[in-house]
Amino acid sequence: MKIGLEVHVYLATRCKLFCRCRADFLASPRPNARICPICSGQPGAKPLAPNAAAFESGVRLARALGMDLRPRARVMRKHYFYPDSPANYQRTGEPVATGGSLAGVPLTELHVEEDPGAYDAEAGLVDYDRAGAPLVELVTEPAIRDPAHARRFLQELRLVLGYLGVHRDAAGLKADCNASLAGGARVEVKNVHGARNVERALEAEIARQRGVIASGGAVLRETRGFDDATGRTVALREKETEADYRHLPDPDVAPVDLAALARRLAPEEAPLARRARLAALAGVDEAAASVLVEERALADAFERAAALAPPALAFGFVARDVRAEIEYRKTPLTEALVSPEDVALLVEALGAARITPQVATRLLRQGFDRGGLAGALAEEAGRSGPAEGALAAAAREAMAANPKAVADWRAGKATAVNFLVGQAMRRLAGRADANALRAAVEAALRESD
Ligand SMILES: [Zn+2]
Structure with missing residues (x-):
């Protein structure tokens, strides 16, 4: 064949x-x-x-x-x-x-x-x-x-x-499909629209040629068309x-x-090479990563997000949530009110547990509806403060970076907690509630003790 x-x-x-x-x-x-x-x-x-x-x-x-x-x-x-x-x-x-x-x-x-x-x-x-x-x-x-x-x-x-x-x-894509079997002439099926119809037209044409050969006939060199209603090729x-x-x-x-x-022309990375690179970054296979290169803005959104949050999280959010909005609205990301930078900010907030996945999805939809995603995100993160997971993470980081303060606390110096709370607050850019953060630091100290 x-x-x-x-x-x-x-x-x-x-x-x-x-x-x-x-x-x-x-x-x-x-x-x-x-x-x-x-x-x-x-x-x-x-x-x-x-x-x-x-x-x-x-x-x-x-x-x-x-x-x-x-x-x-x-x-x-x-x-x-x-x-x-x-x-x-x-x-x-x-x-x-x-x-x-x-x-x-x-x-x-x-x-x-x-x-x-x-x-x-x-x-x-x-x-x-x-x-x-x-x-x-x-x-x-x-x-x-x-x-x-x-x-x-x-x-x-x-x-x-x-x-x-x-x-x-x-x-759409239009293709002229040339097909021949061993010993037979080449037949061209002209003007077939779309990938699925090309597959169907070729299946039908090859079956037809096999039938001609099986009944002792000869396949003639000719041009045919494809009737997608009947699924057959027809002489033109x-x-x-x-x-x-x-x-x-x-x-x-x-x-x-x-x-x-x-x-x-500016040099640019070939799309399929970029797909291979992004697949490795996300830890998925190339078939799964194909969604990222459906348009360049999606690849950009993922790559920016993966620089600010765990790549697997970024991949899930872009491949599932962002793409679902694009499909639903039938608007490419390039033409949407949400930019790749907006997506990256959202994923970063999600990764730092400043917002929950539910809030991220809501903000994304809102962004697609009326833009202004970055502002809405800042407002949301400011209102609710960092999530509990983020407080605990900041407390652990402050402890890891300040072993002396931890040792002081273990030695009975209670005021060492104040220092660690201050350090953790800096990591959260001052957005956390002080009492909640103190509770988180104390819990982490007890846990490590
Ligand atoms: Zn003209």
Whole structure:
């Protein structure tokens, strides 16, 4: 069994690739509301310089996947005749990078290209809102072991994309899936949406090919589609017969200087390397730590919190409580009224037992609802004072740091308690009730006696 994928991902840039029209076609109020002479291919319209933000996203993604960057990429015209392509060619960049791997699958190449429009063949209508929207196409080697492996590959890719924040998540991932069995021709199942459907489409297609071979037939080289209602692949009418795309460099567009672009980008830790590092810090396996890299702000929140409190506590709070709020509200942390710093402060207060887990959860919700988490936390900690556990911990620390005062107390010098209470109070930044703290110090002294 040989499986390879060509994955298409919409980039979350503001503008299209060669014009200033808005790229967010999903938010368009009606068909053809976001078009201009360039992206609707009108005679004489010349493209603007390639949208640098789109190529930047391509470079960041390639780096995150450990790919080898190319120094430059020309923009090519890929010719075909169909109503979704008004200029009769699609502009597609040469590879930004080659090599690298993801989920154990070697990668062939990554390039940036423009999307064609949408053509409704039955109604005979075209919508060019999508035309010119920037896409990344990521091509794998045919080294995917089975349909479940293809699904895992796409889930890992989605994680990397979410962390980098470069894709238009609502538009989903689309993949062309190539599958062949030993001795059979390669069949392409086009345009399958989402990781789960890719797995289903490949399962169905491989079962179909096995059936053809078992009944003495031959698998033909063809392009098929996937019907997610029936779970079957279906033969497609080709929009062009055995295409000769005649790739030519576009004379209207200068090559993209990828090396210069890469130099301008700040270096960043690759998301999956960061996941491995944070997993070790939290003491969990990488699968469990995946939630931390769903977006960069979550990883930041955990890492800041783990510097102020036990990492296991920080992990539990971020992976469970913070993420539950994000899921419930369907708002990424980046767009929430709670910052990674807020989360770290909350976890620190929890770790120092200044607030209970119930209070931490309440404050977090309040923060997501109306912001101001740091202020609310200070108020809460001030009102209730440090929790009992924190008093006892501060008492023990004061004793450990002042063995002479402890020895004095044992020798019968009762006033040594005052000194230890003062030391413990300093550790609690003066927030504790003095009588309660004295009781805690006395209890700790008796316990150690
Ligand atoms: Zn346009």
